[in-house]
Amino acid sequence: MTAGTSSRLPSLAIIIPCYNNAETLAEALDSALAQDYPDFEVHICDNGSTDGSREIIESYSSPLLKPALHRDTVPRTDNWNRAYTAGANADYLVTLHADDRLAPGALRAIGRAAMRNPALIHGRFRQITYKGDPIPGHRFGWSYSNSGEAFRELLLLDLLFEHVHQV
Numbered sequence: 001m002t003a004g005t006s007s008r009l010p011s012l013a014i015i016i017p018c019y020n021n022a023e024t025l026a027e028a029l030d031s032a033l034a035q036d037y038p039d040f041e042v043h044i045c046d047n048g049s050t051d052g053s054r055e056i057i058e059s060y061s062s063p064l065l066k067p068a069l070h071r072d073t074v075p076r077t078d079n080w081n082r083a084y085t086a087g088a089n090a091d092y093l094v095t096l097h098a099d100d101r102l103a104p105g106a107l108r109a110i111g112r113a114a115m116r117n118p119a120l121i122h123g124r125f126r127q128i129t130y131k132g133d134p135i136p137g138h139r140f141g142w143s144y145s146n147s148g149e150a151f152r153e154l155l156l157l158d159l160l161f162e163h164v165h166q167v
Helices: 022-033 053-058 076-086 104-112
Strands: 011-017 042-047 065-070 090-095 100-102 120-121 123-129 134-137 152-155 161-163
Touching: 011 022, 011 076, 022 042, 022 053, 022 104, 042 053, 042 076, 090 104, 090 152, 090 161, 104 120, 134 152
Parallel strands: 011 042, 011 090, 042 065, 100 152
Antiparallel strands: 120 161, 123 134, 123 152
16 A cells, blocks of 8 residues: 555554463453454464463354464464464454453544555553552553563554555
8 A cells, every 4th residue: 555545444454363262261352252343354373272262262153253273283484474463364464472461442543544545553562460450660661571460452543653654
């Protein structure tokens, strides 16, 4: 896409690569499927999980969810590539880690920003507990905790950074 503006909302594909994320997967899927955007799908690519992730994915019946449940385990980047390939028909891909969740309205904000045809849209995040409480001292920076105590929530509502590709 080139710089400029579009008059239609773009199609979006939420991409969720997954491997042994049973502890957080349902919340990630729920946040993705709860988005109020007119044209999106959720592509989840399970990389041969053995912790019950596959069963969690199979418990969903939403027509928006497009699961790819692989029995083999491939290197992480290969699984990400499988997930991105599955959503390749969308105008924009939205990456959601299986231990993250999208803020309500995130796809609306992404869609509005995408109407200006940027090459990349990047949002900010905050770390929260599983109960949704902010973790003190963890505000925007790029240090994460992968301890299981923290959950990242993508705050894409009015905090978007756009990187416009200029030709």
